[in-house]
Amino acid sequence: xxxxxxxxxxxxxxxxxxxxxxxxxxxxxxxxICRVISNVWDAAGLKRAEAAGIATSVVDHRAFANxxxxxxxxxxxxxxxxxxxxxxxxxxxxxxxxxxxxxRDRLINIHPSLLPAFPGLDTHARALAAGVRxxxxxxxxxRPVMDEGPIITQAAVPVLxxxxxxxxxxxxxxxxxxxxxxxxxxxxxxxARVVRDRVEIDGADTPAGPFFNPxx
Ligand code: GRF
Numbered sequence: 001x002x003x004x005x006x007x008x009x010x011x012x013x014x015x016x017x018x019x020x021x022x023x024x025x026x027x028x029x030x031x032x033i034c035r036v037i038s039n040v041w042d043a044a045g046l047k048r049a050e051a052a053g054i055a056t057s058v059v060d061h062r063a064f065a066n067x068x069x070x071x072x073x074x075x076x077x078x079x080x081x082x083x084x085x086x087x088x089x090x091x092x093x094x095x096x097x098x099x100x101x102x103x104r105d106r107l108i109n110i111h112p113s114l115l116p117a118f119p120g121l122d123t124h125a126r127a128l129a130a131g132v133r134x135x136x137x138x139x140x141x142x143r144p145v146m147d148e149g150p151i152i153t154q155a156a157v158p159v160l161x162x163x164x165x166x167x168x169x170x171x172x173x174x175x176x177x178x179x180x181x182x183x184x185x186x187x188x189x190x191x192a193r194v195v196r197d198r199v200e201i202d203g204a205d206t207p208a209g210p211f212f213n214p215x216x
Contacts, residue, residue, distance in 0.1 A: 003032040004188040007083040009074075009091040012040050015043020015173060016089040016110055016180050021052045023181035031188035035081050037074065039093055055081075063094055071099035078103075085188060088142065089180070097144035105194045107142040108187060110180050112172050114138060114154055119147035124168045127159060134158055135168070137176045139183035141194060150199045152183040152192050 006015050006024075024033050036049035039061045049056045057077060064070040070093070078086060078195040088109040090207060102105060115138040118130075127135040136156040143149035155175035157169060186192035191202045 001030065001189075003030055004084045005034045005082055006031045006085045006087060006184065006188070007035040007037060007078055007081065008033055008049075008087045008089050009047075010036060010043050010045040010089050011040050012043050012045060012090050012187050014043065014048045014089065016043045016176055018048050019177035019181055020087060020089070020184060021048065021054065023185070029181075029185060029188075031085065031184050034046045035078075035083060037077060039070075039091070045090070067094070068098065068167050071096045075099055075102060085184070086182060087180070094146060097141070100142050100144045103142070105141055108139060108152065108183060109142050109147075109149070110137060110139050110176055110183075111147050112169070112176065113155065115140060115147055115151065124165045124172065128163060128165065128168065132159060135172060135173055137179050139179050141199070150184040150194050150197055152186060152199050155179045 010017055021033055023029055024031055033054055035133060036046065036054055036056045038046050038056070041058050041060065046056050059070065059073050059077060061070045064073065065090045084106060086103055086107045088107070111119070113119070113127065114134070114136045117132070119128050124135070130159070134156045136154055138151055140149040140151045155178065156209050157171050157175050183192070186201060192199050193202070
C-alpha cells in the first residue's frame with residue numbers, strides 16, 4: 001500500500017516530530033514524513049528534519065496581516081506538496097475554522113493531558129494543582145475549538161508522590177513519543193475512522209481502540 005504523504009507543523013523542540021520520523025523509517029509504516037513546516041525560524045525541530053533529509057519550510061506568521069492569510073499560505077504549501085495528513089506537533093498557533101474544516105479528519109494534534117481534562121497551556125502544573133492521580137496525553141483529530149476533537153489514542157501516566165512539573169512533563173513526554181506514532185499509523189492505514197464524531201478503530205479488541213501501557 002502506498003505510504004500517505006504527511007506534513008508535520010512545529011514551533012519548537014520537535015521531540016514528537018522526531019518520534020514520528022523514527023517510526024516512519026520502518027518501511028512498513030503507512031505514512032511518510034514529506035515536509036516539516038515551522039512558523040518560527042530557529043525552531044530546533046527544523047534541524048531534526050534536515051538531519052533526516054526531510055524538506056523543511058518556514059511560514060512566519062508575523063509576515064501576514066491576519067490569521068486567515070497565514071493559514072491560507074500554510075494551506076497552499078501543504079496542497080502544493082500533495083500532503084494528505086497534517087500532524088501538529090508543538091505548533092503554537094491557533095488555526096482558523098476555515099483551515100481546520102479544509103483538513104477535516106486529516107489534521108491531528110497531540111496534547112499533554114488526558115482530554116477533555118486540562119485543555120490549553122500549563123497542563124502539568126494544573127494536573128499537579130488538581131491532585132489528579134493520573135494524567136497523560138491525547139492524540140486527536142482537530143476541530144475548530146482548541147484541544148477538542150475525536151480522540152485517536154491516549155496514554156495514561158501516573159502522578160507520583162513528590163512529583164514536580166519537570167518530572168511529570170518528562171514522564172508524559174515519553175508517553176507522547178509512543179502515542180503519536182501509534183495514532184498516525186492508525187490514521188494513515190485507514191484503521192482509525194471518524195464515525196459520529198468519535199474514532200472507531202477497525203480490528204481493535206476494545207471499543208476504546210488499541211491499548212498500550214506506557215509504563216516500563
Ligand atoms: C508536547 O508536549 C506536545 O504535547 C505539546 O507541545 C509539546 C511539544 O513538544 N502540544 P515537542 O516540540 O514535540 O518536543
